[in-house]
Amino acid sequence: MSDNLLEIKELSTGFFTEDGFLPALDKVSLTLKKGETLGVVGESGSGKSLTSxxxxxxxxxxxxxxxxxILFKGKNLLxxxxxxxxxxxGNEISMIFQEPMTSLNPVYSVGEQIMEVLRLHQQLDKKVARAKTIDMLRLVGIPSPEKRVDDxxxxxxxxxxxxxxxAMALSCQPDLLIADEPTTALDVTTQAQILDLMLDLKERLQTSILLxxxxxxxxxxxxxxxxxxxAGxxxxxxxxxxxxRExxxxxxxxxxxxIPTLEQTRERLQVIRGVVPTLQQMPKGCRFCTRCDEKQTLCEEEAPPLIGYQGSQVSCWKYTERWEPSPR
Amino acid sequence: MHKENILEVKNLVKWFPVKKGLFSKTNSYLKAVDDVSFSIPRGEVLGLVGESGCGKSTTGRAILRLIEATQGEVLLEGQDLYRMGKTALKEKRKDMQIVFQDPYASLNPRLTIRSIIGEAIKLHQVVSEKERDAFMEELLYEVGLGKHFLNHFPHQFSGGQRQRIGIARALAVRPKLIVMDEAVSALDVSVQAQVLNLFQDLQQKYGLTYLFITHNLSVVKHISNRIAVMYLGQIVEISEKEEFFRNPQHPYSRALISAIPSSSPEIKRERILLKGDLTSPVDPPQGCRFYSRCPEAQAICKEVQPPHKEVGNQHLVACHLR
Known part of the structure; x- marks a missing residue:
């Protein structure tokens, strides 16, 4: 039995539009082990949200x-x-989103919204569900949860x-929590609180997180x-x-x-020139080649595969035998 | 050597009335900016940081008289903008410009770039009509855009490019002071770096002065000479940059710095977690405004508002315990 909770294998997702098929995700492969947090990072349009x-x-x-x-506990979700x-x-996989105002329903109390999940997935009766909801609110650090439940x-x-x-996402003790920019809309001091909370709960509830x-x-x-x-x-x-480190x-x-950081002082920031190509004008070879300072002809012609390199995986010709060493 | 201050803000106050009831009676005030004073020497960058709702943007706007302050003085090159007639103020607006956060909302979608940038040039007669196009092309070149873009509309540009247009518009009247209101916050990191570098280049080239408003301490550290931290309508600490990060004094500044995610998993910052949430700026507490969340709070903090104390070379902090 493998200890991979989630295995995404060569996932391709795209949009069927008037301009034809636009490949937004191109053979994305990811593995998330049990009890682990996998961070997916990228700029807007990189396909990270679409993956989730x-x-x-x-x-x-x-x-x-x-x-x-998409194999989740060995089952292909697709x-x-x-x-x-x-x-x-909401039961085995649940999700939290960036904007907590738009993802909560304004006309129901927060308690009703959490209870709905519990009653639906765990068939709890109203009273038990309410008690469990209050417990969950307490768990996530909401003061006087007995009152807040009706807010x-x-x-x-x-x-x-x-x-x-x-609290809602974790109420059914899911195996996998997908957190899509969970702290982006929050201030830094609040972000620190929420991140700490997520890590603490991950340990306590043995949840894996796709962050x-x-x-x-x-x-x-x-x-x-x-x-x-x-770029997908x-x-x-x-x-x-x-x-x-490297x-x-x-x-x-x-x-x-x-990125400017608190630890280092730089006179000037290094930049990646240009912008992310749009889906309509995606380069044929490596998708980064239009902005890469090290590109060779090979990069323009053929997309590099994801290869293993010193325990990591990287999709760049530089780390293969086909790369021509620089003439210097 | 003492550099001349291009901008001096003295006891700036902006209260918004909170209306309630049938006859819209005002019985309380939202004190967005409450007695804020600072100055910026010519050619320097002051970073104004704070979390959402602390009044940093309101401060920026009240300085430019985009909203009217309730009280206080704003001296631009020694002249009080709040004691100026309409005509004089209009003339003065040439010297101060603003770049907004959202590059999508701050450009009129129905105007071409030519009209967007050209309007201010026409109004302030920066250059003659004949030279206008050449001048605008030069401006676009300056911010890293091609001159053929003059006839384009905002929707044809990416976020980063739009922000460059916003900067070109601000630069068009050859201002002395630019208020950057979260000017890079909406941009992706790789684009943010490009725009930050552009800000620095322009600042050096034209000797510009920036009031750089942001919630991002790392960005502020990169671009500013001095840093002012705002909390609930007041400046709690103001200091030269290096000194501020080496030796932050106010408990809130310390918590703020400690909350920034570190740039490597191998550096772990000692985190100071704050209790609770931001207190409401409607009828704020009479003592120290940070009292309810402060890990070091004492009895006096609840009763008396702490004055600004100098704790080092031009390093001011508003805390009883320092």
Missing amino acids: LSVMNLIPTPGKAVGGE QLGEEQMRAIR YPHQLSGGMRQRVMI ITHDLGVIAEAADHVAVMY KVVEYAEVKRFF PLHPYSQGLMNS
Whole structure:
């Protein structure tokens, strides 16, 4: 029995539009072990959210997964019907989103919304569900949960709402929690509280987390492994300490150098020139080649596969035999 | 050597009335900015940091008189903007500009870039009509965009490019002071680096002064000379940058710094967790505004508002315990 909880294999998802098929995710492969936090980092449009929506089978139309497998505890989620999927969502896999105001229903009290999950998936009766809801609110650090349970979302601050979302997501003790930019809309001091809470609960409830973010700092704080996505592809996958010590892919390196940090003082920031290509004009070879300073002819012609390199995985010709050493 | 202050803000106050009831009676005030004072020497960058709702943007806008302050003075090159007639103020607006956070909302979608940038040039007669196009092309070049973009509309640009247009618009009237209101917050990191470098280049080239408003301490550390921390409508600490990060004094500043995710999993910062949430700025507490969340709070903090104390070379902090 493998200890991989979630295995995404060569997942391709795209959109069927008037301009033809647009490949938003191109053969994305990711592995999340039991009890682990996998951070997926990338800029807007890199496909990180689409990856998580694919796992939940919630891709917005006209999008569709067209290839690959998503194995969750050995089952391929892409082959499940809507009915079976609904039994998994919120129960075995649950999700928290970036904007806690828009993902909570404003006309129901937070207690009712959490109780709904419990009653649906665990068939608890009203009284038990309410008691469990109060327990969950206490667990996520909401003061006087007996009163707060009847509050409506607008009565809570952003940080409190995100705590409610976490309580709701964890109420059925899911095996996998997908957190899509869970702290992006929050202030830094609140972000620190929420990250600490998530890590603490992960330990206590033995939940695995797929953490999606644009912020390398959040990855450094919270993740065990990191996958860097660029333009719908995983370009690097590594253990987190190793990644921050020595990022391999030119994009990862560029990303790391372009961020001002508290630890270092730089006169000027290094930049990655240009912008992410749109789906309509994706380069034929490596998707990063239009912005890469090290590109060779090979990069323009053929997309590099994800290869193993010193315990990490990287998608760059530089680490293969076909790379021509620089003439210097 | 003492550099001349281009901007001096003295006891700036902005209260918003909170209306309630049938006859919209005002019985309380939201004290968004409450007695804020600072100055910026010419050619320097002051970073104004704080979390959402602390009043940093309101401060920026009240300085430019985009909203009217309730009280206080704003001296731009020695002249009080709040004691100026309409005509004089309009003339003065040439010297101070603003770049907004959201590059999508701050450009009129129905105007071409030519009209967006050209409007201010026309109004302030920066250059003659004949030279206008050449001048605008030069501006676009300056911010890293091609001159053929003049006839394009905002929707044809990416976020980073739009922010460059916003900067070109601000630069068009050759201002002395630019208020950057979360000017890079909406951008992706790789683009953010490009725009930050552009800010620095322009600042050096034209000797610009920036009031750089942001919630991001790392960005502020990169770009500012001095840093002011705001909490609930007041400045709690203001200091030269290096000194601030080496020796932060106010408990809130310390918590803020400790909350920033570190840049490597091998550096673990000692985290100071704050209790609770931001207190409401409607009728704030009479003592120290940070009292309810402060890990070091004492009895006096609840009763008396702490004054600004100098704890080092131009390092001011508002805390009873320092």
